[in-house]
Amino acid sequence: MGELAQRHLTPAANAQVAALLKGEPEPSLAGVASWADTLRKSSPESYKRTERWHYVNFPVGTCAYRPQRDCPDGNCVVGQIERQRAILGDRAQSLSARRDALKFLVHFVGDVHQPLHSSNRKDKGGNDFQISLRTDLQPEAYAQQNYVDGVMGTNLHSVWDYYILASKGVSASLYADRLSALPWPPKLPSKSMNPADWAGESCKLVDSQRLYPKSHKMDSRYLDAQRPLAERQLEIAAKRLADLLNATLTD
Numbered sequence: 038m039g040e041l042a043q044r045h046l047t048p049a050a051n052a053q054v055a056a057l058l059k060g061e062p063e064p065s066l067a068g069v070a071s072w073a074d075t076l077r078k079s080s081p082e083s084y085k086r087t088e089r090w091h092y093v094n095f096p097v098g099t100c101a102y103r104p105q106r107d108c109p110d111g112n113c114v115v116g117q118i119e120r121q122r123a124i125l126g127d128r129a130q131s132l133s134a135r136r137d138a139l140k141f142l143v144h145f146v147g148d149v150h151q152p153l154h155s156s157n158r159k160d161k162g163g164n165d166f167q168i169s170l171r172t173d174l175q176p177e178a179y180a181q182q183n184y185v186d187g188v189m190g191t192n193l194h195s196v197w198d199y200y201i202l203a204s205k206g207v208s209a210s211l212y213a214d215r216l217s218a219l220p221w222p223p224k225l226p227s228k229s230m231n232p233a234d235w236a237g238e239s240c241k242l243v244d245s246q247r248l249y250p251k252s253h254k255m256d257s258r259y260l261d262a263q264r265p266l267a268e269r270q271l272e273i274a275a276k277r278l279a280d281l282l283n284a285t286l287t288d
């Protein structure tokens with residue numbers, strides 16, 4: 038997603054991104070995209086403070102965002118996209134604050150388009166929906182103990198965070214190549230640049246039940262069937278991230 042977005046930055050925004058990410062191990066949008074998740078290990082204190090910034094939960098039966106109800110003190114993905122966008126665009130802020138804001142934004146614009154990060158079901162965005170997934174894909178080291186005889190014990194949230202796209206078996210940059218070959222810009226569900234609307238659209242995908250499997254057991258057929266939707270969300274996220282950065286970083 039980061040790489041796809043980066044391909045559609047204006048030269049001015051691209052130069053700003055390069056200046057902000059100078060000194061990063063991988064100074065690109067894709068290279069910093071998972072930083073917000075790695076805080077869990079690298080900086081448990083800041084992870085605890087920012088944990089709720091990755092998602093928004095709506096009450097059952099609605100996908101209409103109400104800040105006071107759904108995002109107290111701005112501690113949800115919608116509130117943080119707004120806040121980090123403001124920090125990034127504020128030249129009076131320190132370089133390091135703006136750098137962190139950029140890194141958060143790349144991650145959170147991706148998260149808000151992963152439907153289960155903006156859900157109105159009472160299962161913690163699919164984390165409580167257990168799945169036995171038959172897959173050839175070797176899990177990462179920390180999850181190896183859940184992988185027995187080709188079946189991975191996981192949950193629907195992780196299936197959407199990881200398995201649907203990873204099971205295609207191509208690298209992120211090859212993925213970006215393939216998605217770049219599709220017509221640009223992708224068809225957007227709305228022209229809105231308001232993250233509350235983006236979350237509402239994700240929530241409606243969840244609410245439509247289309248992505249909830251009938252069984253807790255699944256295999257590659259579910260992953261293959263859902264991949265077009267997952268890829269579409271990725272393209273939409275890339276387009277909106279590029280637009281957001283172009284608007285914020287181009288003078």
Ligand SMILES: [Zn+2]
Nearest residue numbers: 074091144148
């Ligand atoms: Zn996240």
